[in-house]
Amino acid sequence: MARRPQRRHQRKRPAPAAFAPVTLEILEIGARGDGLAEHAGRRVYVPLTVAGDRVRAALGEPRGDGVAATLLEVSEPGPDRVAPPCRHFGTCGGCALQHLEDAAYGAWKRSQVSAALARAGLAGAEVAPTVRTVAASRRRATFAAARRGGRCVLGFNERSSHRIAAVTGCLVVEPAILDLLAPLEALLCAVLPDGGTADVAVAVLDGGIDLLLTGGPEPGLDARERMAAFAETHDIGRLSWRRSATAAAEPVAARRTLHARFGGIAVPVEPGAFLQASAAGEAALVEAVLAGVGPAARVADLFAGLGTFTFPLASRVVPGAAVHAVEGDASTHAALVAAGRGQAGVTAERRDLFADALGAEELSRFDAVVFDPPRAGARAQSVQLAASAVPTVVGVSCNPATFARDARTLVDGGYRLEQVTPVDQFLWSSHVELVGVFRR
Ligand SMILES: C[S@@+](CC[C@H](N)C(=O)[O-])C[C@H]1O[C@@H](n2cnc3c(N)ncnc32)[C@H](O)[C@@H]1O
Structure with a gap:
């Protein structure tokens, strides 16, 4: 006779304590825009909260060094909590911080830059107030x-x-x-x-x-x-x-x-080509780059893209202004070359700056270098810059962590990090751009 399959034990077990709702005090907002709390000696990440909130939350899966939680209820709102202006906020993943009061929001973006620099041992660097962009401007x-x-x-x-x-x-x-x-x-x-x-x-x-x-x-x-x-x-x-x-x-x-138009020059844009997220964000970055480069005549623009900085740098009224634009992507480089034809002082080179960074010797022909890498940063190029004699280096970044790592390399090579300007062109997200100016 066939054995009857054993019935599975069906008695309901109590939910593990780790998944039970808990009351938490939110201490601060973390790098991804979620509130941070402590519970039973562990860090807890609670989305959609602000510092000072007292909340009920359900603890969930492990996340990094702590545990992720779901917000159930805000029992007492923190001082910087406001009503989010968009009805999709909370469900839509596009925004993380609409529930944070505006001045606190700008200060939080700035603090993300300061914190990344402090983690790299560069706490003394001056971080300017965040340059803000407005709603309805993302292009x-x-x-x-x-x-x-x-x-x-x-x-x-x-x-x-x-x-x-x-x-x-x-x-x-x-x-x-x-x-x-x-x-x-x-x-x-x-x-x-x-x-x-x-x-x-x-x-x-x-x-x-x-x-x-x-x-x-x-x-x-x-x-x-x-x-x-x-x-x-x-x-x-x-x-x-x-x-x-x-x-x-x-x-x-x-x-x-x-x-796209940079410094008055029309550059053809291929489908999917990189473009700064908003015209206002781009203008703020260009302004900070031009201020950082100052009167330097011979400039290298590394990770140049379509020439967002190349053409404004080339059109400065500086005797002997010349810009060498280096970009790795073939069609982006070709578009810059096409637009730069006939532009006095613009040269361009296609080069993989991760595998084949400009060496310290090559860099010596420039009075200033601008670099604007993807999120991974410019590790190899920073090592060469640190060994170079270039008087001014301006770094643009969409990732404060990799920027801080590269800044550490430059500072260890003898540069002084003069100023960092955060630029907020991804409104209400946890992302922040920045421009840092180094001199030796
Ligand atoms: C953040 S975008 C900046 C582009 C430009 N500076 C701007 O503001 O529009 C980074 C650029 O680096 C280029 N890039 C990515 N990896 C590269 C590499 N290994 N070598 C050279 N360029 C690279 C990308 O194609 C892109 O154009």
Whole structure:
């Protein structure tokens, strides 16, 4: 006779103490924008809280050196808690800090820069107040889209999730982007198959809006016709599709040549090319870079991109001003070369600055060097700069941690970190940009 399978023990066990709701005092806001508390000797990360909040929270999974928690209730609000202005705040993962009073928010961004420098042993560096940008000024954003069972959703990913929060209003992006969201959702519903997903990058450029769809199956004739008609109806400058983030983009509707303008020079922009997130953020970074470089004539612009700093540096009224722009990405470098043709004093070089940084000897022909690497920072280049005799180095960064690491290398090489200026162009997020000026 076959043995009957043993019945599983079904008596409900009490929830482990670690998952029970607890009362917490929020001590400060951490680097990712979550509130930090202590419980039973462990650090607890509670999203959507501010310092001084007394909250009830459910402890969850381990996170780094502590444990993640879910906010259940704010029992007593901290002094800097305000009502978030956007109705999607809390669900949408695009913003982390709308519930923080404005002056405290600016101070928190600045403190992220100071703290990163202090961790690298550079607590003495002067950190200026955060340069702020305003709402509705973000000129590029990437949305997620999905079609499930005939329903479509276009929005940002929800907090800590791959689910998409439908965005029917957004206080961060430019109105031109916001106006496009509803018709874009209808387009995606028509062109995506059931179960299909895509990322949609929207950028407002000189000449019109640039739309880049990434993912989903290759659009067939019908989908391409719909996309082209959409571009026509909504006066889209260019609409392209690519299979993945590393694949080349195919133009579906290329109605106008799109440009970015730096120092008065129009630079052609390829689909997906890097551009600072807002015009105001870019202006603040350029201003701080120009102030840092000062009257230095011969300048190297490393990780130059499309020439955000190259062209304003080249157009300064400085005798003998010359800028050498070094960039690793082939099409970005080509766009800068095309725009720089005929521009007095601009030279360009395509080079991988991680594998083949400019050496200390090569650097000696410059009076100043600007570097603006991706989030990983410029470790190899900083080692060469530290060994160089360049009088002024200006570092631009979107990651205070890697900037602080590279700054430490420069300071150990004899540079003085004169000033750091935080720039907030990712409004209400935990991200902060900065410009640091080094001299020897
Ligand atoms: C943060 S963006 C800055 C671009 C430009 N300075 C600006 O403000 O628009 C970083 C740039 O570094 C380039 N880059 C990334 N890795 C690189 C590498 N290993 N060597 C050279 N350039 C690289 C990217 O293509 C991108 O243009």
